[in-house]
Structures are given as C-alpha cells and as structure tokens.
Amino acid sequence: MEASFKKLYEKLNTKLKSIKSLSLTTSDGFTLFSENGNGFEVETDKLSAVSSSLTALSNAAAKQLMKSTFESTFIETSKGLMCMIQTKYQGKNCILSLISGANPNIGQIRFYLNELANILETVSLSAE
Amino acid sequence: MHKKVAFIGSVGSGKTTIIKNLSSDEALDTDVESSVDIGKHLTTVGIDYGHLKVDDTTSLGLYGVPGQRKFSFVWDFVKEGLWAAVILVKNKDTESIAELDYLIDFFDISQDIPCVIGVTHVDQGAGGFTVKKIKETLKKKNLNLPVYTIDARLNTSAELIMRTLIAIDESN
Ligand SMILES: Nc1nc2c(ncn2[C@@H]2O[C@H](COP(=O)(O)OP(=O)(O)O)[C@@H](O)[C@H]2O)c(=O)[nH]1
Ligand SMILES: [Mg+2]
Numbered sequence: 186m187e188a189s190f191k192k193l194y195e196k197l198n199t200k201l202k203s204i205k206s207l208s209l210t211t212s213d214g215f216t217l218f219s220e221n222g223n224g225f226e227v228e229t230d231k232l233s234a235v236s237s238s239l240t241a242l243s244n245a246a247a248k249q250l251m252k253s254t255f256e257s258t259f260i261e262t263s264k265g266l267m268c269m270i271q272t273k274y275q276g277k278n279c280i281l282s283l284i285s286g287a288n289p290n291i292g293q294i295r296f297y298l299n300e301l302a303n304i305l306e307t308v309s310l311s312a313e
Numbered sequence: 314m315h316k317k318v319a320f321i322g323s324v325g326s327g328k329t330t331i332i333k334n335l336s337s338d339e340a341l342d343t344d345v346e347s348s349v350d351i352g353k354h355l356t357t358v359g360i361d362y363g364h365l366k367v368d369d370t371t372s373l374g375l376y377g378v379p380g381q382r383k384f385s386f387v388w389d390f391v392k393e394g395l396w397a398a399v400i401l402v403k404n405k406d407t408e409s410i411a412e413l414d415y416l417i418d419f420f421d422i423s424q425d426i427p428c429v430i431g432v433t434h435v436d437q438g439a440g441g442f443t444v445k446k447i448k449e450t451l452k453k454k455n456l457n458l459p460v461y462t463i464d465a466r467l468n469t470s471a472e473l474i475m476r477t478l479i480a481i482d483e484s485n
C-alpha cells in the first residue's frame with residue numbers, strides 16, 4: 186500500500202490537535218520522514234539522534250531492569266509532551282516520535298500513535 | 314569511592330567491546346543495527362555503562378559514548394566529573410586518527426586527569442604508523458600521554474589500560 190507521510194500527519198493532527206512535530210527515524214538516528222506544525226521549529230537531525238539514544242536507553246531499561254519488552258517513552262513538560270514508540274518501516278526497526286501541543290491527552294496520543302505505528306509497518310511512504 | 318571513566322574514540326574503535334570486557338556485571342547495552350555502512354553491523358546510540366570493582370573501597374563507572382558526532386549531546390554529560398579517560402584509535406583508520414584532535418579538545422583532556430590512548434585492531438596490521446601520527450597530534454597539543462597498542466577484545470589489554478590509569482592517578 187502507498188501512503189504519504191504528510192497526509193498521515195495531517196490525519197493524525199485532526200485527531201490530536203496542534204501536533205508540533207511528527208517524525209519517523211531509523212533506530213540508529215537517521216530521519217526518514219518529518220513534519221512540523223505551523224511555526225514550530227526543530228532541528229530534525231537532533232530530534233532523530235535524541236530519539237534514537239532515548240529509545241535505546243529505554244529498551245535497555247525495559248530489558249535489563251524490568252525484564253520486559255520496550256513499548257514507548259514519554260517525556261512530560263509544562264508545554265506538552267514528547268512520545269517515542271517502536272515501529273517497523275519496510276522491515277527495519279524504526280522510531281515514531283511525536284511532540285504534542287499544550288494540554289495533551291496521553292491516552293489519546295498513545296492510542297493514535299500506536300495505530301499509526303501499525304500502519305507504517307505495511308505501507309510504502311512518499312514525503313508529499 | 315565511585316569514579317567515572319570515559320571511553321571515547323571513533324566508530325568501531327572498540328569502546329563497547331572493552332567496556333563489556335572490563336565490567337564486573339553485565340554491561341548496559343544500547344547498540345542497534347546500523348542502517349548505513351560503517352564497517353560493522355551494530356552501533357552504539359545511547360551509552361555503554363559497565364561497573365568495575367577495583368578493591369573494597371574503590372569502584373569505577375565505565376562510560377562509553379557513541380562514536381558518531383551527531384550523538385555528541387551524550388558526550389556532554391559523560392564529560393562531567395571525569396576521573397579518567399581512555400581514548401581508543403582504530404589502527405590505520407584515517408578518520409579515527411583525525412578524530413583524536415577533536416576529542417582531546419571536546420573532552421578537555423589535559424595532564425591533570427589520568428588519560429591513556431589505546432590503538433586497537435593492531436592484530437590486523439602493524440601499528441607503527443598510527444602511533445607515530447598520534448604522537449604528532451599529542452606533541453602539537455603539548456600533551457604527554459601513554460600510547461599502547463592493544464586488542465580491545467582481550468582481558469590483558471583492558472587490564473593494562475586500567476592499571477595504567479590507576480598508576481598515573483597515584484603518581485599525580
Ligand atoms: N580484530 C580486532 N577486532 C576488534 C578489536 N577491538 C574491537 N574489535 C571488533 O571491532 C568491532 C567494533 O567494536 P565496538 O566495540 O563495537 O566499537 P565501538 O564503536 O568503539 O563501540 C567489534 O566487532 C569488535 O569485536 C581489536 O583490537 N581487534
Ligand atoms: Mg560502541
């Protein structure tokens with residue numbers, strides 16, 4: 186199936202409202218696709234590198250301390266939250282990162298992001 | 314007393330290997346599959362952490378950073394409060410040799426903290442040229458640091474490095 190990352194982002198944005206940033210990154214920190222909300226500036230390469238490090242550390246915590254399997258990392262701030270979940274794209278492990286707007290609903294974000302992660306596992310993406 | 318040792322050096326120089334080798338407990342592992350060709354399958358993206366008990370009163374926290382510069386935000390916090398540093402250089406690897414200059418500046422390496430340089434992968438070819446290049450860099454920076462040719466996979470090499478750091482500390 187073919188899809189556009191931009192369209193997927195826009196669809197997610199109608200559900201979650203004012204997403205600041207959504208990106209798909211390889212496990213080793215290379216950006217595959219990235220979309221930002223109006224007026225939100227983020228260094229995409231840095232976002233990917235940070236997502237990669239934090240996910241690897243979360244994975245290590247899940248495996249080595251909690252004896253379980255990693256699912257997601259949430260960072261909460263007064264301006265919103267950043268969420269990173271594991272996905273696969275074209276058979277390779279990847280990370281889906283989202284930076285929310287203010288007053289986020291964690292349950293909703295988790296639900297729709299997981300839904301998107303599942304979609305990504307089977308699609309072939311174009312940027313536009 | 315708990316002391317912090319950083320292992321720094323370019324991708325593939327053996328940081329993760331030497332920490333696994335030295336750690337008394339299972340080391341923290343944040344290696345993932347590399348999606349680009351970096352001459353090896355796995356690459357560190359988080360941090361390596363191992364723990365080495367020296368004696369009843371002293372233990373060392375061994376911190377390995379990702380070699381790729383895009384992860385230098387990890388270097389920033391590993392750099393804080395260092396007791397000692399180990400710089401690994403991959404033998405005959407031009408990039409690895411050139412990176413030494415940058416790393417010495419980034420981590421503020423000086424004569425004041427114990428620091429050793431290890432040239433790895435010398436089992437795959439003589440290390441004379443690499444050692445010469447390293448000495449030139451050190452001279453330019455007015456540093457006098459021990460340079461060893463080692464194999465990061467061997468206990469004897471890892472122990473030589475740690476014993477040297479402790480000896481330098483005791484003589485300072
Ligand atoms: N032949 C040889 N292989 C080494 C040596 N040191 C490390 N390696 C191998 O080189 C690869 C990269 O090492 P790694 O520890 O991941 O490097 P890092 O990127 O600095 O963490 C691994 O497959 C190691 O087993 C060495 O001295 N000789
Ligand atoms: Mg490594």
